[in-house]
Each structure stands twice: as structure tokens, then as C-alpha cells.
Amino acid sequence: MKIVVACDRNWGIGFEGDLLVHIRGDLKRFQAITTNNIVVYGRKSLATFPAAQPLKNRLNLILTTDKDFSAPPALIVHNLPELLALLQELKLQFAEKTIYIIGGASVYEQLLPYCDEILLTEIDTEFTADSYFPDLTGSENWHRSNIGPWQEEKGLRYRYINYEHIRKLTIRRLVLSDVSQLAKLGLIGLPTTAKQLRSLFRIWNQADGGSLLYSILDRGDVIGLVRAVQPVLNSDLVCLSWQTPHSLTQSDCESIIDQVLNINPEFYRLEVISEQELVNSEKVSAILGTRCGQHFPAHCKTLFRPDRTGLATAFIPFRSFGYLVLKALATEDKVVGISFWRTDEILTDSDLLSAAEHLGLADNNGRPIILNADQTIYAGELNRDYLIQAGNDLLNYLSGNVASPSIQYELLHSTKFQRRVWQEIMAIPYGSTATYEQIAARVVPATENHQNYARAVGNACAANPLPLIIPCHRVIGKDSNLVGFSGGVDIKDYLLNLEMENAQKLLRPINE
Secondary structure (H helix, E strand, C coil): CEEEEEECCCCEEEECCEECCCCHHHHHHHHHHHCCCEEEEEHHHHCCCHHHCCCCCCEEEEECCCCCCCCCCCEEECCHHHHHHHHHHHHHHCCCCCEEECCCHHHHHHHHHHCCEEEEEEECCCCCCCEECCCCCCCCCEEEEEECCCEEECCEEEEEEEEEECCCEEEEECCHHHHHHHHCCCCCCCCCCHHHHHHHHHHHHHCCCCEEEEEEEECCEEEEEEEEECCCCCCCEEEEEEECCCCCCHHHHHHHHHHHHHHCCCCCEEEEEECCCCCCCEEEEECCCCCCCCCEEEEEEEEEHHHHHCEEEEEEEECCCEEEEEEEECCCCCEEEEEEEECCCCCCCHHHHHHHHHCCCECCCCCECCCCCCCCCEECCCCHHHHHHHHHHHHHHHCCCCCCCCCCECCCCCCHHHHHHHHHHHCCCCCCCEEHHHHHHHHCCCCCCHHHHHHHHHHHHHCCCCCCCCCHHHEECHHHCCCCCCCCHHHHHHHHHHHHHHHHHHCCCCCC
């Protein structure tokens, strides 16, 4: 929904039931914007129109408390919940039409929180006024998105300014105190009393699969309802939809999706149904929001949790130790992380755990289920071919067939010192080792005591996001002590023995 309004310098909009001034150019713009769309206004505004008749070539809605008032062919509503419910119906029925709020002061004030944009005509003068638009100066909810040049008509200057609604949406599990506020929103298909609404929510929660219900809040005010339904028991498929009379932007919708995923780390795949068009969504006919038994034009998309992080994942069985976990960019052939998921370890990364559960690799406690002893690579759908290729490169290394995996990688987060340490580690030959002190001597200035930097080198090894590619297992402590490896000392010992056994074969000169 959008507001169209003309204000003077003091936010005045009218005096004694009429406009402050009639600007021909602005009236032509108003007509061009609103024609063939939906307009909402109050009974007093109707009196300012030509012949006091509803506007032609528009669907007119009039908000008035007068039960006996009529103005055919306009639709009459008598309170805000009734208006909001009707507007939601019309938005679904006439998806191609825009809803414009056109006055007067009371209607503007009531519907301002529900709109996403204000098309304001700023008049560069001060009139005598008795009705005003809410002063947006310094408002954290609205900011100017576009300011047009000054124009002039009969010595009067004016310009067009667009204001964009900036929402601060949060999602929380539905609580009893939210129900009464939801009942006042006029959500289509829902009861309008808190008692009936609570009864409906109980039925949903008891249904097969159950429903997870969340309230949408904008700076603490409840503005809508989110419902997540798992239609098939023991399935990773979750249907997500929401309903609100407020106009949401694409970024608002993305925020709702992200927050639902953050609250529910077990959600791996969502079927999202939205009234608003989403990126890469498909237009369908669907049951929207909480409405049952009636289909409307909607936008649907399948979304996987890794889509939100931009990362693709794969799990590679690693002998008796558990799994190697591979992270790669979702759209590029570059690995960004390798970690070890041991048989006795609970996977705490919510994104990785969701992926593992989706692939059937995690038990109820988050520990690995070893499905195969043949080192099958389990990869998600994103960038699947590259994940399998990179996984095979790692398996070739772990089988002693190559001295180092030939994998393209990218360091997403690192300091200059860490990169220097990792560069020196990559220079350690296959089958050889170096101590922390030796690495420190190569990376610190000659004037510094490199022994004081041995601990810093150890910290850089601990922060290494790409073990095996950056072979920090080749860095050992004094007296050949095996210390400090992210996968565990036993894995470090295994990798060093693997390289020692195969070094002569792999490093044999080519001319032999």
C-alpha cells in the first residue's frame, strides 16, 4: 500500500474540509497514478471530489463509522479490522492493482503503519490549516528515498518526495499475549476474537505434523503471523507462509525466512509460499498464509538452508575417525573450509548439522552415523559436481596416491600474520616436518626473538580453515612432540605416518 498526499511546510494538508491549494500539475499526476487502481479514503474526503462522487476508473473504498452511509459504486467499511481484511482480499484478487491511501488526516494516521511508501508533494509555503499529515521529520520508520526537482505553477513552488518505510522486523514464538493483537489485524480466514483464535491455534498444533507459529513484530508491535508446517512426518520438507496486512518488501520477506531458519537449525529445506514476489520464485495458485479452502495467486520457491549462507557442503568418510567435512562456495569452484567430524563428536554448527541430517548422516544427538566403509562422498545439491571432484582429490591424498590435493581454495577470513604462517607451512615438503620455532624464524623480522612467536604460530595453525590443503599437521613441537591439531593428535600421527610411508614413492625423481 502507498500513500499519496500533498503537504505544506508544516505538514498541513487541509482547511475547513478542502485542500489547501489546487495545483493543476499535481492533480494530473494524482490521476495518472491512481487510475485503474484501488483508492482508500474517508467520508469527508469524498466531499472534495468533483460532484462529491467516487473517483472514476478506480475501485473506491470509503472508511466511515456512519452505518447508514452509502456512495455507490464505492465499497463502505466501518472500522479498521474490516478495512484491513477487505484490503487483503482485494490484494489477492487484484494482484496487478496498487492500493493508494488518499486521505484525509484520520485515514492517513490509521493506515500509515501498514504502508510501504509515501508519494508526497511538498509545497514550499505555509497555509492556514486545520488538518495535518504525521510529521516524518527525524522518524526512524521512514526515510527519503527520492527527491525530485522543484517545479513552479502560478508562482507556487512544489516538488515530489518519496519516503520508504524502514521496518525492523523480529520473529518470536507465538505467546498468549500476542493473540489479542493478532485478532485485531483482520487477517483473512482467521477469527476476529482472541478466544476463537486461541482455539484455532490449538487445533493446528494438534494436527498431524503440527504447526510452529511465530509472531512478526515491527519494533515491538505485532503485525502478523508466520506458520511453519511439516505436512509429512519424519520429512525434511517444511512449508512456510506468513500473513500480515502490512506491506512488506522483498528484504522484509528475506528477513522473515532467515529468522525462521535461525530459530530452527533443523530446518534444511523450506517450501516458501508468499503473497510478495521473491527472488527466483514461481507464480502459482496456492493457499496463502492461514487461509484454508481457497486458492489465490501466490509466489512459491524451494529454499535450502545452504542457499542462505552461500556455502555448499559434503561429507567424506575418513577411516575410523568419522568424516571430513568439506565447505565450498555455492557458485564457485573453491573450497573455503575443511574440518573433522569425529565419531564421538557432536556437530554444533547448525548449518552443517542440518545438511548432515538431510543426508542421513547424523543421529538424534548430532553424532555421525557412518553409512559406508567404501568412502562414498555425500554431497548436497549446491555445486554437487565440484564437491565430489574435490572430495575425490582429498581421498587420493588420504590413500597415499598424491602428495597434495589439487584443490582451488579461498581464504575468507585471515590476518596478514596468519597468511604468512600458512604460506610457510605449505612450503614444508611432503613427508617432512618443521617445528613451531622454525616457522616463527621464517615469518618474524630478524630483529625479533622468534622463540617469542612460537605460540603465535601455534594459534595460526589452530585457526587454519583448510587442513590437508594447508598441511599444519607437518608442524610439530620441540623434541618431535605431536601437539596442537584441530582433528586430534591421533589424526595428526596418522597423516604423518601416511606421508612417511609414501614419500619415497611420490617424491621419486621423474627421470628414475
